[in-house]
Every structure is written in C-alpha cells, then in structure tokens.
Amino acid sequence: MERKISNAPTSEIGKMLAYNKQFVASRGYEEYATSKYPDKKIAIVTCMDTRLVNLLPAALGIKNGDVKIIKNAGAIITNPFDSTIRSLLVAVYELGVTEVMIIGHTGCGVQGMDGAQMLDLMRRRGVDDEHISLMKHCGINLEEWLHGFDDTNVAVLETVDLVKNHPLMPKDVTVSGYIMVSETGELKPL
DSSP, X not given: OOOOOOOXXXXXXXXXXXXXXXXXXXXXXXXXXXXXXXXTOEEEEEEOOTTHXXXXXXXXXXXXXXXXXXXXXXXOOOSTTSHHHHHHHHHHHTTOOOEEEEEEETTOTTBTOOHHHHHHHHHHXXXXXXXXXXXXXXXXXXXXXXXXXXXXXXXXHHHHHHHHTOTTSXXXXXXXXXXXXXXXXXXXXX
16 A cells, blocks of 8 residues: 655644744744753653643643653653654753653553554554564564553652663653643642
C-alpha cells in the first residue's frame, strides 16, 4: 500500500494558520519576548497530555522564558540515547540548566498502554506487516517499544534514575521526580 504525504492543511490547521497571520500582524508576540536561556535554569520533562498544556505552567507559576519544557508520551525516557536525553544535554551544556524536573501525572494514557493492541491499530490504519517485520529484523521489539508502563510513580522514578546516572549528565545537576494531579495541578514529590 502506497502512502501519500499531503501538504494541504486540515481545516483545524488552516484555522491555526489564519490565526497566526493575525497574531503576527497585531504584534501579539511582543508580550512573550525572551531569550533562549531559561531564567530559572530548570528543564522539565513532562507528558504531552493536553490537560497539562496550560495547567502545568499555571500550577507552577512559570511564564514564557522561565524553563525549558520537553514533552513526550508519558514523561518517560526509555532509551538513554533518545531525543529527550539529547534535549536535556543541550539544555544543561548549552543553555545553563542546573535542575531537571521529571513530571508525570495522574490518569496518563501511556499507563497500561498495550504494545500488541497498538500494533493492531497500526495495521487497521494501513501499516502493512512488511513494515512491521522490517522493524523486527532491525532488532526492535515493537510490542515492547510501544508498551506503556504499569505504575506512574515507578516510571517517573526510573526516568529520574536514568537521567541522574546518565554517563554524560554532570553530577552537579539536580534531578527530581513528581506526579501532577491532572484535575487540580497539585504537584506531589516522589
């Protein structure tokens, strides 16, 4: 099955692009002006969950320019050389970050995610078995790679351990873990 890549924006993307033109024309960006260096010297690894987009900064009292926020599915790092670790190393060595917060949250969609079920969903959306087999021949266990975690606290603590003990992370960087309550923004240290 041949896949086609479309450059045509969806109606929602089209709406966002139209808004963007108005935003720039009205100079709406001026209130967000800052430098690339985080004022608080903190990097946050958190989940891409939509509930946290505005809640997390509001609950922590952070504004544009205060911190570096790195988002992924589940706020977990599964590979010591993935893009999240790379981003943290850039934040530390190039941008002056001295503290890292790993923030998971309650009701995370990655908790309990089933790799076999995800593969089935991929097949239903048109990914053929040849591509799936290719991944297996490259040494990637897709079911394991796509599997979520069972316990959010454990997943966050494992990520804290991975970052704290990463061979390229300096020992003077503080790394700590938290769980945010998705409904209230309450932050609970682990």
